[in-house]
Amino acid sequence: MTGYRGSCHCGAVTFRIEAVIDELTTCDCSLCRRKNAVMTKVHEDELAFLGGEDLLSTYVWNTGRAKHFFCSRCGVYTFHRKRAAPDHYGVNVFCLEDFDVGAFRVRATDGGGMSVIETTARPEWPGPRVPR
Numbered sequence: 001m002t003g004y005r006g007s008c009h010c011g012a013v014t015f016r017i018e019a020v021i022d023e024l025t026t027c028d029c030s031l032c033r034r035k036n037a038v039m040t041k042v043h044e045d046e047l048a049f050l051g052g053e054d055l056l057s058t059y060v061w062n063t064g065r066a067k068h069f070f071c072s073r074c075g076v077y078t079f080h081r082k083r084a085a086p087d088h089y090g091v092n093v094f095c096l097e098d099f100d101v102g103a104f105r106v107r108a109t110d111g112g113g114m115s116v117i118e119t120t121a122r123p124e125w126p127g128p129r130v131p132r
Contacts, residue, residue: 005050006095008071008078013052015078017042017091024093024106031061031068035077038101039090047079047089 002021007014019042026038052071056078059068066083070076079091093099 004096004099006078006091006097008052008074008076008095010071010074010076012055012073013071013076013078014050016048016050017046017096018048019043019046021093021104024101024104025090026106027090031059037077037090037092038094038106039079040093041082041085041088042091044087044089047091 003016003018004021005014005016017040019040021040021042024038024040026032055072056069057072059070060066063083065086066080068080069078071078076095077092078095079089082088082090093101
């Protein structure tokens, strides 16, 4: 098992992951396209908060299942609770210390094709519309 320490830009939010990383992903949903992160998936037991958990801001939209966490001071996206696997986090690997992104395969995921059920969904949110 490999461990990585991570933080936001200002260092207020710190965390550690203890996980084997074998794949990185990007996502084409309307939010991930804008934050342009490269992520790895880790089980909730593999992520530990070291400091600044109280400084995280949470952004929730559409189904309310995915929860995206940002440092409330510097605004950096650190990780999110996954919609399709709510017992896992997608961790922004650009927040990890000494992590070589180029050493891993990056797979594109189809977040844009996931259903949109929010009644006030913006027209630019992709995905099939599902009435509530």
